[in-house]
Amino acid sequence: MDCCRRAGLDLNPLDVTSDDDVRWLSCLVWPGEGDREQRLAGAIAAARRHPPVVHRSDLLTGLPALAAQAPADATLVVYHSAVLAYVTPGDRERFAATVRALPAVWLSSEGPGVVPGLPSPPYEGAPFVLGRDGHTPLALADGHGTWLHWLR
Ligand SMILES: C[S@@+](CC[C@H](N)C(=O)[O-])C[C@H]1O[C@@H](n2cnc3c(N)ncnc32)[C@H](O)[C@@H]1O
Structure with missing residues (x-):
């Protein structure tokens, strides 16, 4: 059942139905990265079943x-x-102000200190903080989805 709508934007959207774009994504997986290649293949297969709309645009x-x-x-x-x-x-601040002005739930997954106003819990080696509404850290995570550690 189609329960929701999804749409994205990116300065340079990639097309999961394009073999060239998929080859490019595969080239971005570094050697020795465990099962990242399988996760990427699974994500591409899922996205091909329900291709997302991604607009070419600046955030x-x-x-x-x-x-x-x-x-x-x-x-x-x-x-x-x-x-x-x-x-x-400065542009991160402007983006945060734009999101805060929307009637939206805001989920971010960025490096520590990157989202304005989002505290970074001390944790050695955590590359990403999953945050809600620009003020609540929810989890620490590997940037490529290998692990996630909930904070609450
Ligand atoms: C490291 S990739 C992350 C892609 C994806 N969000 C993910 O997590 O797998 C960074 C992406 O940010 C996009 N990007 C960089 N600056 C942007 C901007 N000002 N507006 C929209 N997209 C931007 C790039 O085109 C690129 O696709």
Whole structure:
């Protein structure tokens, strides 16, 4: 049953139905990374069954219009991972202000200290913090999904 709608945005969206794009994604798996290749294959197979809509857009400018397309009676969830480190601290602040102005649940998965206002629990070697609404750390995680440690 189709219970929800998903849409994303990226400066350079990749197409899971394109063999070239899938080959490129496979090239990004570093040698000796355990079962990451299998997880990627599983994710690609799942995404090919239900290809996501991903718009070519900048997170600073594209989010409000995309969020406005969500059904009015739906819970809007804004989720992002491994992207805010690529923009300046000032743009991270502007993005956080944009998300906070939306009627949304905000889930972030970024490096410690990257999401403005989200505390980073001390934990040696944790590359990612899963956060809610820009203020509550929920879990520490490996950036490539190998492990996740819930904090609450
Ligand atoms: C390390 S990849 C992470 C991809 C994906 N979010 C994930 O977690 O697997 C970083 C992505 O951020 C995108 N990106 C970088 N700056 C962006 C911006 N200003 N607006 C939208 N996407 C951006 C890049 O095109 C790239 O796809």
